[in-house]
Amino acid sequence: MEKYFSALRQSALFSGIADGDIFPLLRCLGAAFRSYGKDETVLSSGTLARTVGIVASGMLRAVKEDAWGNSNLLALFSPGEIFAETAAASDSALPVGVFAEENSVICFLDFRRVVTSCSSACVFHTALVRNYIGVLAARNLALTEKLEHITKRTTREKALSYLSAQSSARGSRSFDIPLDRQQLADYLSVDRSALSAELSRLKSEGVIAYSRNHFTLLPPRSLSAEGGFSQDRHSARCLRPPGAAPR
Amino acid sequence: MEKYFSALRQSALFSGIADGDIFPLLRCLGAAFRSYGKDETVLSSGTLARTVGIVASGMLRAVKEDAWGNSNLLALFSPGEIFAETAAASDSALPVGVFAEENSVICFLDFRRVVTSCSSACVFHTALVRNYIGVLAARNLALTEKLEHITKRTTREKALSYLSAQSSARGSRSFDIPLDRQQLADYLSVDRSALSAELSRLKSEGVIAYSRNHFTLLPPRSLSAEGGFSQDRHSARCLRPPGAAPR
């Protein structure tokens, strides 16, 4: 349990709570630790969650699958991050499946004890509850941001929306993204090959540069360079035999 | 202020709080009332929200607009519903614009007073904060549900996903939906005419029946009845004079 302390103390749930107070608090909250092997199921979709999970080590993924087997990656959880907090708070069925992305250890807290004051830890509950609100609000924002990307009509717009959001988040026009192509396609809810094709088109048009997971947003070319448009537009075609459709 | 009492008392934020305690609580929370005319802006996108809003009368809409003017209806708020609670809780910019769908009166509460105990109303804060958590969790679920619809790849799947969710929510295969075609298309992030066309196709295939805002999900025909396709297809038409449009 002590070996996971560094992960737990940085959890948003314990922000503002002194290190020395965390262990007593964990005991008070009915904390239970469990290990999971890679790809093992942590929580099945549809489960009634009465506990909140905190990643002590490893990494989890939250996946939504529809009746036809299309899976949609909703989130990755790193050490210190909490999950199932919405289902626990609304006393409703978990709308996603949670799986171990790698070997992981999870700390489960009893939700009722988190929001119900007890005599020995009352002092912490104010901070704890305020942190809980912050976590829910943050998750809310993440969902809203994903919606912002995904409501775009075309693959191109979705990709640009995601990339520019990543760029702002990192505070640089050049950055690595944490998802591979398939995961990014799932996240944006588009076809992987269509995404690859669109990224490649954006590159050939000089809008972005990238290699694998490293992307750079190029500044818009000045209007005076507009004449160069047709050159860009045909550069890809010129690499191919005349008959080939440029798509 | 008294005339809005019935709306406020049914707000999720005051659930479990005795009627007689609400007015003192409102005063304690720094409640301020404001009126808005139809289509007037209540909160602009990008605003730093320090207050939580409760609809006292009328109706609001939350809209997300992208740089190219495509607007996406995120939610409608009826009396008693609260909004801007996420931005207020995370101290971040409001990611949507909020407008009066009709003439409305809004009650604004100071977020800090909501989560900070004060001497005179401490007793209420436990319930208030727990309600606040419930509201955030519920909003979270709503966003997750919208994502579930919108991540479907085709207009047909999106429409069926929405309709079956509505059906479960109402507990009946026959129900009214609260959105008109344009709003539904915005919500599902598809083209209105494509949605109309798809709905009409679903109707001609005997999957659903509808007129305007009233929908009925038809049970799947048994496989053995496959030969009866054309019969089902025309059954509705047969109830009307031959020339009349089946609609």
Next chain:
DNA sequence: CCTCCTTTGTTGCAATTGCAACAGACTTAT
């Protein structure tokens, strides 16, 4: 260095979508 395996990029094609334009149905106000 070579092989196996995973990830990413390309391409053709059928199917779907968005868009625009229009017609019919319904509502509301006069």
Next chain:
DNA sequence: ATAAGTCTGTTGCAATTGCAACAAAGGAGG
């Protein structure tokens, strides 16, 4: 009742997408 305005359903067409199949580019291990 009429007229004006709004909402819904239809259709043609150009553009985009998903899909499948394959090629190319790393990476890991021998």
